[in-house]
Amino acid sequence: xxSLPVPREPLRRVAVTGGTHGNEMSGVxxxxxxxxxxxxxxxxxxSATPVLANPAAAAACRRYMxxxxxQPSPPDDPYEVTRARELNQLxxxxxxxxxxxxxxxxxxTTANMGTCLIADxxxxxxxxxxxxxxxLQNPELSCRVFLYQQPGEESYAVHSVAKNGIGLELGPxxxxxxxxxxxxxxxxxxxxxxxxxxLFNQGVACPAFEVEAYRIAGTVDFPRTKDGDLAGxxxxxxxxxxxxxxxxxxxxxxxFSGEDVLYEGESTVSPVFINEAAYYExxxxxxxxxxxxxxxxxxxxxxxxxxxxx
Amino acid sequence: xxSLPVPREPLRRVAVTGGTHGNEMSGVxxxxxxxxxxxxxxxxxxSATPVLANPAAAAACRRYMxxxxxQPSPPDDPYEVTRARELNQLxxxxxxxxxxxxxxxxxxTTANMGTCLIADxxxxxxxxxxxxxxxLQNPELSCRVFLYQQPGEESYAVHSVAKNGIGLELGPxxxxxxxxxxxxxxxxxxxxxxxxxxLFNQGVACPAFEVEAYRIAGTVDFPRTKDGDLAGxxxxxxxxxxxxxxxxxxxxxxxFSGEDVLYEGESTVSPVFINEAAYYExxxxxxxxxxxxxxxxxxxxxxxxxxxxx
Numbered sequence: 024x025x026s027l028p029v030p031r032e033p034l035r036r037v038a039v040t041g042g043t044h045g046n047e048m049s050g051v052x053x054x055x056x057x058x059x060x061x062x063x064x065x066x067x068x069x070s071a072t073p074v075l076a077n078p079a080a081a082a083a084c085r086r087y088m089x090x091x092x093x094q095p096s097p098p099d100d101p102y103e104v105t106r107a108r109e110l111n112q113l114x115x116x117x118x119x120x121x122x123x124x125x126x127x128x129x130x131x132t133t134a135n136m137g138t139c140l141i142a143d144x145x146x147x148x149x150x151x152x153x154x155x156x157x158x159l160q161n162p163e164l165s166c167r168v169f170l171y172q173q174p175g176e177e178s179y180a181v182h183s184v185a186k187n188g189i190g191l192e193l194g195p196x197x198x199x200x201x202x203x204x205x206x207x208x209x210x211x212x213x214x215x216x217x218x219x220x221x222l223f224n225q226g227v228a229c230p231a232f233e234v235e236a237y238r239i240a241g242t243v244d245f246p247r248t249k250d251g252d253l254a255g256x257x258x259x260x261x262x263x264x265x266x267x268x269x270x271x272x273x274x275x276x277x278x279f280s281g282e283d284v285l286y287e288g289e290s291t292v293s294p295v296f297i298n299e300a301a302y303y304e305x306x307x308x309x310x311x312x313x314x315x316x317x318x319x320x321x322x323x324x325x326x327x328x329x330x331x332x333x
Numbered sequence: 334x335x336s337l338p339v340p341r342e343p344l345r346r347v348a349v350t351g352g353t354h355g356n357e358m359s360g361v362x363x364x365x366x367x368x369x370x371x372x373x374x375x376x377x378x379x380s381a382t383p384v385l386a387n388p389a390a391a392a393a394c395r396r397y398m399x400x401x402x403x404q405p406s407p408p409d410d411p412y413e414v415t416r417a418r419e420l421n422q423l424x425x426x427x428x429x430x431x432x433x434x435x436x437x438x439x440x441x442t443t444a445n446m447g448t449c450l451i452a453d454x455x456x457x458x459x460x461x462x463x464x465x466x467x468x469l470q471n472p473e474l475s476c477r478v479f480l481y482q483q484p485g486e487e488s489y490a491v492h493s494v495a496k497n498g499i500g501l502e503l504g505p506x507x508x509x510x511x512x513x514x515x516x517x518x519x520x521x522x523x524x525x526x527x528x529x530x531x532l533f534n535q536g537v538a539c540p541a542f543e544v545e546a547y548r549i550a551g552t553v554d555f556p557r558t559k560d561g562d563l564a565g566x567x568x569x570x571x572x573x574x575x576x577x578x579x580x581x582x583x584x585x586x587x588x589f590s591g592e593d594v595l596y597e598g599e600s601t602v603s604p605v606f607i608n609e610a611a612y613y614e615x616x617x618x619x620x621x622x623x624x625x626x627x628x629x630x631x632x633x634x635x636x637x638x639x640x641x642x643x
Contacts, residue, residue, distance in 0.1 A: 052563060052566075052589065055562060056589045060590075084613070084614075133507040133509070133510050195507070196507075197443040197505070197506075197507030197508060197510075197610050198507060198508055198509060198610065199443070199508060199610035199611070199613065200443050200507075200608055200609075200610045201563065201566040201567075201608075202566070202567075202572060202608070203566050203567060203568060203569045203572060203587045204569050204572070206566060206589075207569075207587075252365060253362060253511065256362075256511040256512070256513050256516065257511075257512075257513060258513060259513045259514050259517075262512060262513060262514070277513045277517075279362065279366045279516075280370075298510055298511075298512070299510075300507050300508065300509035300510045301509070303394070303509065304394075
């Protein structure tokens with residue numbers, strides 16, 4: 024997706040997916056609400072489609088039933104492989120002309136990530152303009168942009184089934200808990216994202232800008248015993264400090280035996296997803312990100328096309 | 334347990350149970366740590382036994398495998414029924430002379446409960462003195478006492494297998510997350526509780542005192558659709574306000590449709606366990622408690638008995 028072209032036509036097929044992880048409650052309940060009351064998702068030039076991405080996991084209030092929907096599929100056939108095929112049928116097929124134009128994929132984290140906008144790369148010009156719009160519309164939220172794609176890596180994110188997409192990652196919220204403040208914030212962000220797509224469809228051009236973004240640079244696991252069990256956890260001085268600079272020599276873990284583990288990297292990084300519940304099983308205590316500034320070129324305006332009568 | 338007599342002999346058989354709910358991580362990892370390094374649990378007159386109460390659920394990082402260990406057992410045979418029988422064998426049998434003298438049962442909540450000490454009733458004189466000791470030793474924690482037993486109700490709490498016991502309920506901590514601050518706080522509380530038992534065993538008497546405690550008075554469910562789904566969630570003005578007075582007419586829920594639901598009770602209550610993840614399936618958005626003051630009589634000193642050689 025590194026050189027993803029900007030759209031030449033209005034985006035008419037837009038989806039909002041919640042419950043890709045069934046215990047991330049803001050998206051689960053927004054999707055369920057919109058399936059009953061889709062009016063919120065209508066704009067003059069399109070209506071976004073709400074999708075409860077993993078209904079079995081949402082019903083069980085678990086991240087997934089058999090395996091993570093956001094991971095590559097093995098050849099066997101657990102529930103999520105079947106569901107990924109269905110989503111690919113509904114919203115894709117991936118990399119085809121029939122695929123949806125854009126997906127907003129809704130997530131929560133137990134980490135203190137605030138409002139985080141997740142895109143594949145800064146080269147995704149349309150996604151960067153959407154993120155910038157959300158930042159400008161919500162200055163009080165200090166929306167941060169996290170770029171998850173490492174060079175040469177294929178994306179398995181649910182929104183990669185469509186031609187384009189971003190994720191919204193809001194926290195901190197415990198798994199299985201629906202906080203009203205985060206629910207309202209996610210709802211407002213989705214509304215603003217759909218408004219941006221509407222502006223684009225109406226032929227509004229957007230000037231070039233510079234954006235600060237956090238790009239994934241690596242992951243750090245918890246300290247473990249020789250049996251693989253935790254031997255300590257995130258240090259109180261790192262806990263809840265997502266996006267803040269972490270300098271070499273600063274404490275990152277507190278061992279159960281009492282001593283501190285210091286950060287041994289060579290340069291300052293920005294830790295994100297610090298102590299995210301779902302990442303224990305992935306061997307990730309936090310993700311190391313680099314804070315970078317990118318120049319994003321202008322988004323040219325579409326030649327306005329008439330809005331189809333519904 | 335309403336007229337539980339105070340112990341006449343030293344408490345020698347003491348257990349500390351963690352992982353009764355397998356995704357409440359402070360107790361899971363303290364139990365695992367103490368099973369490897371039991372020195373923390375030794376006192377001159379006794380050694381407390383660490384127990385990982387629900388090892389299968391802890392391994393899966395789930396509250397339970399088939400059913401909650403803190404609930405009455407049905408006649409069928411899922412994992413937790415078998416495990417409850419094993420715990421009754423190990424720490425009981427319940428209501429027998431062979432039962433353990435005291436159990437500390439370690440829990441976390443996603444609610445903003447701070448440091449909460451859970452006892453069956455204010456008539457449990459020994460437990461009330463232990464709670465009072467923890468309050469005096471940790472004035473900065475403002476430890477609150479919650480009394481969970483309703484009149485005439487049998488207790489199914491894990492610590493009811495023993496002759497006596499209390500629960501420690503620390504939050505807020507998401508399920509599946511181990512926070513260093515809460516881990517350290519729980520560890521210090523367990524140490525102080527064992528110190529109190531040691532003092533008692535050594536023949537120290539405790540004078541009468543008055544204690545403020547919160548006694549369960551009822552539960553309030555979320556607003557729901559006719560299909561039983563959530564129709565709203567805890568209001569931002571109630572969220573995180575555990576133990577604070579809730580007055581009639583104050584908002585308690587925010588509906589997805591936008592309007593507020595007001596509290597219609599007749600008198601001021603103290604909500605606790607507000608928006609606890611594990612209680613959604615129980616139909617509990619929060620527990621209503623009454624704030625009461627109880628007079629607790631003096632705890633008479635034991636006639637000192639010699640410490641047995643191990």
